[in-house]
Amino acid sequence: MxxxxxxxxxxxxxxxxxxxxxxxxxxxxxxxxxxxxxxxxxxxxxxxxxxxxxxxxxxxxxxxxxxxxxxxxxxxEPLQDAEQWMAQQRAHWERRLDQLDAYLNELKEQHHEPRSPSTDRLEA
Amino acid sequence: MxxxxxxxxxxxxxxxxxxxxxxxxxxxxxxxxxxxxxxxxxxxxxxxxxxxxxxxxxxxxxxxxxxxxxxxxxxxEPLQDAEQWMAQQRAHWERRLDQLDAYLNELKEQHHEPRSPSTDRLEA
Incomplete structure (x- = not known):
């Protein structure tokens, strides 16, 4: 170890x-x-x-x-090392929350976006 | 407890x-x-x-x-509580270092300050 x-x-x-x-x-x-x-x-x-x-x-x-x-x-120093380990886990966790948040907003926008005949999907 | x-x-x-x-x-x-x-x-x-x-x-x-x-x-949350406890100890410790530093600078200034007859101490 x-x-x-x-x-x-x-x-x-x-x-x-x-x-x-x-x-x-x-x-x-x-x-x-x-x-x-x-x-x-x-x-x-x-x-x-x-x-x-x-x-x-x-x-x-x-x-x-x-x-x-x-x-x-x-x-x-040992206190700082331990604190740093904790801060790293929190940073990862918060970045993940941000990613989730962005994803949810994207889903919401897709859901509320008014569909028009000119969208690619309908033209295809 | x-x-x-x-x-x-x-x-x-x-x-x-x-x-x-x-x-x-x-x-x-x-x-x-x-x-x-x-x-x-x-x-x-x-x-x-x-x-x-x-x-x-x-x-x-x-x-x-x-x-x-x-x-x-x-x-x-528990991770944040533990991290906060560590950050508090570090903050106290750093504040103490700052105080020590200020005190040392004060000592140095007193040591290097050219004494003039116009200072309060000498006038008293």
């Missing part, structure tokens, strides 16, 4: 959890220390750390340790 | 699989019969049907049976 497919698997998997999405939302506003990130969650720190590990493994966040403080920041 | 959160959980979970993403890609180009959808995959039909069930359970696809043929079509 191409590497990019595996990456999308892991990014979507990482985002399929409300705690991990909340962490991404928080980090979109700037780098944050782990203790600060964990504060809003009624969760043991080791469990919370596992969520951070999932986010870091798929490349959505990066961390750096300085002294005893580990700080996390968002790495936006 | 709010209903919208659960929905995002399930949509991202559904998209975390290459077979299911391939089905979404196929359906973005128009409704397709199940047998036709299954054709490109070296997979037993019951396994493939489970993937379709996951996609249908989270609302990403809808199906209709006519005679012996079940046809699937894309339901784009």
């Amino acid at each position: 191409p590497k990019q497919f595996q990456q999308l698997d892991r990014v979507f998997q990482a985002l399929a959890d409300p705690t991990r999405r909340a962490v991404v939302e928080r980090l979109a506003n700037g780098p944050t220390a782990m203790s600060e990130l964990a504060r809003p969650f009624a969760m043991a720190l080791p469990s919370f750390a596992q969520h951070l590990d999932v986010l870091e493994a798929c490349g959505l966040v990066q961390s750096q340790k300085q002294g005893r403080v580990r700080t996390y920041r968002l790495a936006p | 709010p209903k919208q959160f659960q929905q995002l959980d399930r949509v991202f979970q559904a998209l975390a699989d290459p077979t299911r993403r391939a089905v979404v890609e196929r359906l973005a180009n128009g409704p397709t019969a199940m047998s036709e959808l299954a054709r490109p995959f070296a997979m037993a039909l019951p396994s493939f049907a489970q993937h379709l069930d996951v996609l249908e359970a989270c609302g990403l696809v809808q199906s209709q049976k006519q005679g012996r043929v079940r046809t699937y079509r894309l339901a784009p």
Whole structure:
């Protein structure tokens, strides 16, 4: 399986959890220390750390340790890749709707067009 | 947990699989019969049907049976919700970068600005 497919698997998997999405939302506003990130969650720190590990493994966040403080920041490329995949599907879908719409209009025009003896079909 | 959160959980979970993403890609180009959808995959039909069930359970696809043929079509709203969530995170992140950029420029200007005796600071 191409590497990019595996990456999308892991990014979507990482985002399929409300705690991990909340962490991404928080980090979109700037780098944050782990203790600060964990504060809003009624969760043991080791469990919370596992969520951070999932986010870091798929490349959505990066961390750096300085002294005893580990700080996390968002790495936006994987998010952009996933967003781009979704935008592509929507674009295909919308183009298809446009095509359907054009086809329906064509049918309508054919239906309402007044037939005159001069049309090709009647002359033939 | 709010209903919208659960929905995002399930949509991202559904998209975390290459077979299911391939089905979404196929359906973005128009409704397709199940047998036709299954054709490109070296997979037993019951396994493939489970993937379709996951996609249908989270609302990403809808199906209709006519005679012996079940046809699937894309339901784009859940995809749009997930895309919107991603776009929001990116917007926050980009706004933060802009703010950082403005701050850095401000620092640079202060650093390079020639000090003159007429500035407020020196007059005070």
